[in-house]
Amino acid sequence: MAIRGTAVVDWTGRFEQLAAREATLAGDELDELGQAAWFVGRDDVAQRAWERAHLRYLDDGDLAAAVRCVFWLGFTLSEHGDAVRSGAWMGRLMELCARPAASPATDGVRALCAGFGAFARGEAAASVRLYRDAIEKADAAHDADTATLATMGLGRALLADGRAGEAFETFDGVMLRIADGRVSDRAAGPAYCAVIASLLARGDIERARVWTRELGDWCDAQRGLEPFRGECTLHRASVMQLGGEWPGAASAAAQVCATEERTETLANAWYRVADLDRMAGRPDACRDALRRAAALGRDVQPGLALLHRDTGDLAGAWAGLATARDTVVDPATRSEVLAAAVWIALDRGDVDEARSAAAELAACATEFDTLYLRGLSSRADGEVAIADGRPLGALPLLRAAWAAWRRLDAPHEAALTRVSIGVALRALGDDEGAELEFDAARGVLEGLGAIPDLARLERAASAGAVGVGADPGLSRREREVLALVSRGWSNRRIAEHLFLSERTVARHVGSILAKLGVPSRSAATAYAFEHGLAAGH
Structure with a gap:
């Protein structure tokens, strides 16, 4: 209409x-x-x-x-x-x-x-x-x-x-x-x-x-x-981010940061920039944007906690959320704080805390009864069920969450939910079904450029997998890329062969070098031949 x-x-x-x-x-x-x-x-x-x-x-x-x-x-x-x-x-x-x-x-x-x-x-x-x-x-x-x-x-x-x-x-x-x-x-x-x-x-x-x-x-x-242009653009950025249009959302938020004069709108714009930088694996840029938002009086949770999580500082991540859970009042932000609390508590192995945060999130979803909140809550409940050793009970919750994200056209949230579905299926012994879920999620996350989430996916996919080979946690895709690097192929040629973008291949190469602890492609090639990971082995 x-x-x-x-x-x-x-x-x-x-x-x-x-x-x-x-x-x-x-x-x-x-x-x-x-x-x-x-x-x-x-x-x-x-x-x-x-x-x-x-x-x-x-x-x-x-x-x-x-x-x-x-x-x-x-x-x-x-x-x-x-x-x-x-x-x-x-x-x-x-x-x-x-x-x-x-x-x-x-x-x-x-x-x-x-x-x-x-x-x-x-x-x-x-x-x-x-x-x-x-x-x-x-x-x-x-x-x-x-x-x-x-x-x-x-x-x-x-x-x-x-x-x-x-x-x-x-x-x-x-x-x-x-x-x-x-x-x-x-x-x-x-x-x-x-x-x-x-x-x-x-x-x-x-x-x-x-x-x-x-x-x-x-x-x-x-x-x-003038009065509504910045706020209008920022609303657009929020909706575009959920819809997977990350470059457009980042451009819109950056535009507001460059032109807006109202303190509250400017602070929210810097927080939006930080969130997009974090999800794209740019921790330094994220940290800088969060500082700017905080300087303008904006509460920077759960973004700061999730940044700590991405960089491996689970203690710092949890400390920031503890205060936010008691102080944040608007339902959308509170629900995001609670969802982050579930993820971080599970990463820390604290299932009781995760269960408590999931229960609070469920209450919020019941009170406001929106599709977005129901999706967050169902996913959190499903992930807690997996941690409780109830993968069969987790599946209907996770599939309900996935259906919500599909209806909202929210590809990032849908992909994260499919990772959890894969974990549940593997716990039930359905390795083939799990791999299909991981592959589907991987394709979406690669397309979005969600680097930290891709790293978590690969850790989840490799945990309990067989036949991985003598490499330090390389994903299946990374092993494919390493094999082609060992042939002396350029990123462009690898991209054409694997039907990926050059940028995605470059990220894989960077991840491979980091995981192997080597400084160059030639050193990675030597490692591949030494450990039977080169093409033809």
Whole structure:
């Protein structure tokens, strides 16, 4: 379903036209200048224009229009963290709404602001009532902007009040309101971003993917757009990463890092960069990006713990997660912390801790009941079952997780789950079935360039395998590559022969040199001949 038309709005051009005549603008034109200035990132001009516009409207006797300008002044100041001035303008708004000339239109705005205030004070249940009142009054006054923002607020309040099912339905309602074309761009932008942020934070990837696509189309249609461009791009990066589009996700996140000014968005962008660097086997770059995110106030778990795990520091990995499990509150991040706790506890051989973290994760998945959380939980339960010596019981859990990742089109998570399925099958004596799972996972992980996960796969595949040969843990693919290296073949020729990319072959060669402890291809060739691993042996 398309949410809005894709006609381009040239905010830069409109801003330049109106700013050139600012001194002579009427109330409506000043309001429009405020909106255009806000869209192109000229907040100083936007605030000045709305201040003047609200006074002009009051002179003209248009109280509803004056209230609208004051609302956007307070809203934008609040978005920039200027609580003092935002509060002053919201006080002015309440004073205007209490005047005898107030109308149903101002009643809706007043109720909306009351809802915002209650929510900010942590009074979720009270804000639910206030937002419903705002929606009713705004709809009665045919004020689509106020009704849409109140519906957005209602969704967030329902989530905070533990009513996830109602909240997700309410977020769908926000998008349907935008779809009818009566919501202005200045209300549509904040609504899009707030809804998608809430969905991603609760692990509702299915809805987030749909609405992120719509947000991207909307952003692309706003020429000169500044307030939502970074956040929109970062949402895209998150969805692209889950979908296996890692180069595109990395490029998008790097773009936000280079251009974003908002501290929270910038911190989240650096964390996204770090996560992609970690999964691609670039620990130094990951560590640097995590430092940047932490310096901006971002909690860097579970990324830092997973980096420690990748580099073999299980003690450091576990220490970081212990605090995060007690402090992280948003469900998606908490579920990722708990999933990481399961993996690291199992790596440490602590099945009891893994079982405890998996139980917490299951509770989170039950509460919010999204496909993403169910996939994480089923995989964790399956891996704990394997560690408990129950591989037969693990298989239905792992296959349910794999089905969830397939439905979400999440190839990385699906591949990791197939590795665990392979481990369970081998424990049941089905070596051929296990190899098929390992091969399928290997192909995906090689294509993604998931170096640490490939290393874990090869360790899992070689554990208990027979006929490996006298080599220090080389995978089957690495033995194939080493045999061809021993023939003197170039990476390009090996890639063509094995139907791999040159980059994948280069990674294999690097891994082989590291595992053999030799400095060069010629030394690896000598090792291959000495230990019967060369071509023809």
